[in-house]
Amino acid sequence: MKSKTLRIIPLGGIGEVGKNMTVYEYNDEILIVDAGMMFPDNDMIGIDYIIPDFEYVKQHADKVRGIVITHGHEDHTGAISHLLEAVHAPVYGTPLTIGLIKAKLGRRGFVQDANLKTIQAGDVLQIGPFKVHTFHVCHSIPDGIGLGIETPAGLVVHTGDYKLDLTPVDNWPTDYAKLGEFAQKGVLALLADSTNAERPGWTPSEQVIEPAFDKVFQQAKGRIIIATFASLISRMQQAINTAVRYHRKIAFVGLSMTENVRIAKELGYINFDDDLEVPLETALQLPDEKVLLLVTGSQGEPTSILGRLANGSNKRFDIKPGDTVVLSSHPIPGNEEVVSRAINRLLEQGADVVYEALAPVHVSGHASQEELKLMLHLVRPRYLIPIHGELRMLKQHARLGIEVGMDERQIAIVENGRVIEFAHGEMSLGERIPGGYVFVDGSGVGDVDRSVMREREMLSQDGIVLLNLVMDQRSGDLKDIEIISRGFMTSTESEELFNDLQARIGKLAKHANGRLQQDVSKLAKSYLYEETKRRPVVFVNVSRN
């Protein structure tokens, strides 16, 4: 490593660059920004979640001086417990961010070991050679920050997830003045959120939600059930404000919902009179038109409250005709089918369902094209490195950079693990280190790979067929065949097929040479394919008795 070179390495994210972690390195010292997790794609079978491959960080664990978390979302905090197993460094975050991290680490029995440091947006932190100027940004969770990272090699602005909401619900706008201040100092590079780089215009303010809620409350005759992300504190505040106006009591339902509300209320990020909240049991006794339930499960996840209400498997209460259900959310990519099915099932049960397509009950937390351009004008970076997005979004972000006057050579689109180097004010691309992701399944980290997943895929496609052959030890004759199948076909349909297969194996066994196991396997596979056009995974076990 050249000691006067600043190195920046985006890590993590499935196809998204720098989504979950970014490494800053100068003079053999390391600063880590964010440590998040992601949920698996639909084709990552049986995987619980995914964390960045931070092998590089592990190898240089002694050089890590600090970890700064920009905001409290899972994709920025969810890998902290894994990271802290390898790295002993303080974790910095604003009060809400640290509050949420504490709760999360607490659930994993991890909190006492962690060195968590609460900071305020605007604080300047000296972390090794990095002078980190934190500044407030608006996002779909309060108390988010971006970072101006000052190093001897230059000043780098790292936006974190942000939008330029001009009328935020908490009246706390993005710190535009600080961005201008950075520009005056001279910004070497901007690493900026590209999530909505394909979206024209300006992301609507979170304020547009409350009139939509108002209309829902005006028209609803029965209970109102609002499902949203448990981290969308300002959305909850708006639901609460509306409930006050329409004289409804509120029950919070779902573990993450109740916990987040408790933390946010304690820390002052959400405000309501104590007597507004009632336990669920009380709410269920009140007249329907006096009740608002705030629940988890805006993505239709089958284990969430809304998912269970949709499937009719919720324990403490059911949907009933007259209920109004509001999905105050947007399906995360890959989840569209599940959310749509949940809407249909709620409608089947007689609920009125209000969702994005019908009313403005959700807005994005990320900056759209005009905001991205304004960010570039405010910060005036020498180099732009679009992050937080798939390649398609990064390319669009780059196009926006060119639209506002940047040159192609000033923009770097990189993949995770690519080292971006800055020396003497010039950017160059360095080596590529492992920068992919690691599957977490159960308690295992990294012990499931693509080959295991291909096996899972194969098992699932047409199921399995187990053949247990028992041969007579003396005569060598076939004494018994047991055929067990799972996921192949219904047992009523398979009976005849398996009887026929048994007979065929019986014949084969009479003339078998030493390769009985292989021959039976081959016969079974080709016979089953011939008859069903399916290719179950076949296992043959031969024992002698």
Next chain:
Amino acid sequence: MKSKTLRIIPLGGIGEVGKNMTVYEYNDEILIVDAGMMFPDNDMIGIDYIIPDFEYVKQHADKVRGIVITHGHEDHTGAISHLLEAVHAPVYGTPLTIGLIKAKLGRRGFVQDANLKTIQAGDVLQIGPFKVHTFHVCHSIPDGIGLGIETPAGLVVHTGDYKLDLTPVDNWPTDYAKLGEFAQKGVLALLADSTNAERPGWTPSEQVIEPAFDKVFQQAKGRIIIATFASLISRMQQAINTAVRYHRKIAFVGLSMTENVRIAKELGYINFDDDLEVPLETALQLPDEKVLLLVTGSQGEPTSILGRLANGSNKRFDIKPGDTVVLSSHPIPGNEEVVSRAINRLLEQGADVVYEALAPVHVSGHASQEELKLMLHLVRPRYLIPIHGELRMLKQHARLGIEVGMDERQIAIVENGRVIEFAHGEMSLGERIPGGYVFVDGSGVGDVDRSVMREREMLSQDGIVLLNLVMDQRSGDLKDIEIISRGFMTSTESEELFNDLQARIGKLAKHANGRLQQDVSKLAKSYLYEETKRRPVVFVNVSRN
């Protein structure tokens, strides 16, 4: 069955009502409209496709007088071969529809048995007691028809899939006059397409595509590759027109693409000079800026040409920097993730990729809200039965009916298999017959059900572990244990775990009573869960030797 009652039964579709088939029944005679298939949802593991459950039709096969197919899309034609195995009745369709059906049945070796009757839009067919007035509708495939079905019980209008494109590419607008004529006669019921009932406004005309193509051709410096649905004949015509203007030769790539173009050209639905088309081999020899490739795979399907180009597994040519790829399509629900990944992979290979978010290179083939309302005004039905849509869309369609002045009692939202009865001009809901769907997997129809699929799901979640125990016949001691796993974890990681498990089983076997198999299974499951927090499917086979 009351003989003077008209019965209408929507069938098929996964959560979509009447998507694939509708049964009309009067005086013990049956008319079937459409016989389509659907592709499985993401959670329908290993299923090839889905067809309507037409058990009712099979039971009344002798009463079926005819099958009318409204247009040539798979979701309206794909189950014909299955239907014709049970029902011997003529199949009516317009020239393009019949041409496509012939090709499809031909591939299944079925065509000679089928009684296919080519009709022209506007023809009136007497099918048993049903006088069927066919009329042209615009859709994303040419030569689509809707039906005015006259019965002694009244006139029912069945729109089929449609949009009210006022400037269709083939200059053949929807037959508005016929709709007005129906209204004058008096329409008892309207069964209408609800696909876009959630979409405000008016679906843009297919004509908007050509300027977008023009811009792409103007800017592209290398090859242009347009991926679209093989059935989108008018889209291909526009690509061809643009290629002519920019002096590019065209190669059609992909089985369904070449076949559909051949059929459409023979029948006059697509027009171009023969010397415009070149074989792929020739196209690959031409200068890049002289080439347009029209390929299949607009949904990113891994087996399609575009899917293979994205994955780098196409045989005859690869993507190269300078290529411009146009995705002239919209992801079908559940497919968003796959399409997005294909875009990223094409970009990685250096292609410029143009898709819906960046330019108007696709429009829908279905009517939006204003069109649905206009349809209601044109037809003035006594009753509205929204079909072709999930419950959420049907509900919106019903709301639009109310907006244009209908009463709630005039609108029936039904599920598949619900019999809708009309007698003396009044609608009522009758019995419910089996109206779900049937899974087709390999050559099996209906031999995979939800329980088999749950087994597949279980196999895929954490894989399988097979334990083959060999016991000494005389001493009863454990002689050998073989452990085989698939989809559980990588073999390097599992070695130690399995060694330990073997030792534990060895200990258990020493004190085993008669329930060795169950005890080993229980031990293995709990040990593996304890160590990995995974629950593989465990099979234990005990043999004595």
